[in-house]
Amino acid sequence: MAFRPAIAEFLARLTVDDETIDRARRVHLRDAGHGYDTFGMHPSFVALGEAVIAPAFEKYFRCVSHGHDNIPQSGATILAANHSGNIPVDGAMLWLDVLRNTEPPRVCRPIADHFVPSLPFIGTLFARGGMVGGSRGNARSLLEAGELLMIFPEGVPGIVKPFSKRYQLERFREGHAELAIRHGAQIVPVGIVGGEEQMPALFASQRLGRLLGIPVLPIPILPIPLPVRYHLYYGEPIRVDQEFTPDQADNDEIVASVAARVQASVDELLKRGLAERDGIFG
């Protein structure tokens, strides 16, 4: 895809100011020699990502951030959040919120399901903004380099859960807990309120999904998400890097207990968010 960084920056400048471009240039990037990191991220595309997401973030979903001081300024970190809404708007909102509320600015690297890198155009654009495919090796490489990862431990079952099960967390997978212990990363639980109501679905079809090369295709009631208000709650970091040694990542009980703690923390944040908010659209 002949999408040059210069074009990305030109497009970004149509809607964002110089300060935003400058912020994107200051993100931590391990330049592999041609302005991109090994996984394909480039600052100009980070700026473009902000330009594209900002209108939805500020005007449509009117995101409010709570507790972003809990995001460490540096070092290997996993943001573990609930996943919902049938389309990954929650990921986009979280990505931009972290970029705007960290100093120096950090790009949280979304760890996407395996099918995402195989989507033409989308896979490439997401990679330019920091996304990597969800293999253990990719996550290991990023954590060993001290990067910030965005993981949704519920996986696909979370994002396609029926409306009737909103804010009821699917069982958290344990991979993020094992990665954090093995590579000495902190886990910051994140509760995302709003996404679970944005796009109620009639049903989700695995058969149609397979035709498109994705695990499941949700069939929403409305073609676009509702203008729900997003609240992002960042909890206290879970310091598995201090509590455990890397070899304990092979202890299934410890890993399961950490995953359970993360799930419980996210659940608490969601309860708090639901109690504090002034309605779905307020």
Add this chain to the structure above:
Amino acid sequence: MRLLLDDSRIGHVVAVTGHPPEVFSVKEPKRLTVFQAQLHKSRQVHKLLFGVVQEHKVQVVVHTAMHLDASDEGDRVHAFNVQALRNLLTLCERHPTIKRFVLRSASAVYQVQRDLPILIGEEHPLNMAGHAPQWVRDRVEADLTACVRMGIAPLEIAVLRMAEALAPGTGSQMFDFLQGPVCFHPGGFDPMVNLLSISDTVHALSCAIHSDAQGVFNVPGADTLPLTTCIRRWGRLGIPIPDNLLGPLYRIRRRLAGHDFRYGMNRRWLIYSGVLEGSRAQEVLGFVPSHPIEWPVLCE
């Protein structure tokens, strides 16, 4: 060859070629002996090793010979790619002076797909697909033939899995891909590629020659960049085309223009990112890629 001869730690080089010695371009009578041998003919190899190689007390064998043309297949090609290596290893194991064997392998032995890591370590899965073309299967078999002898044979064996060297005469599919004025590539995809210069290729071989470490080592290049940037910096026009049209398009190109690039064999490398991770070569052999490719187009 010139760079090896410039290394003062190397006393004498025996260069083995399939062509008459007179056509060999490098001349250095005191420190270079050029020997003609067909490597798939065991008698000739025996004569080489127990003749001039023993005479010059050669201690290290560097094997880089592989059939370069991806379109050629069959027993003859397999004999050159794999059986010659097997025979060479057997002879080296009982040779009185040879202590070390360095095999130049290739990143093409690795599997690239969407659910595998982008950063390829030495433990990354190899391309064992039955439908892989012989060009790939032979390289995997040669690589594994050397690997299984490690620790068994009285020979130090180092296998260097090198990134594609963007240079002629190296059998590089990427170099061939970039030869046409127009490079058709899968629309919607722009993977990261890692490329090696000839200078770094020689530097890596030199590090392996002078080391006593045994094992498999990835040798990445100094250039990691998106495919479309690579095309532009090589001075070519990149045109995105739907994936399913590229196979026939490149078959036509092979027939009309004689280029060797095979899309089917390289498809996954043009869709999914795959970059060699070279920390083991750095720690053990002391190799760090430091000679970027001299791109015809200087900047974006």
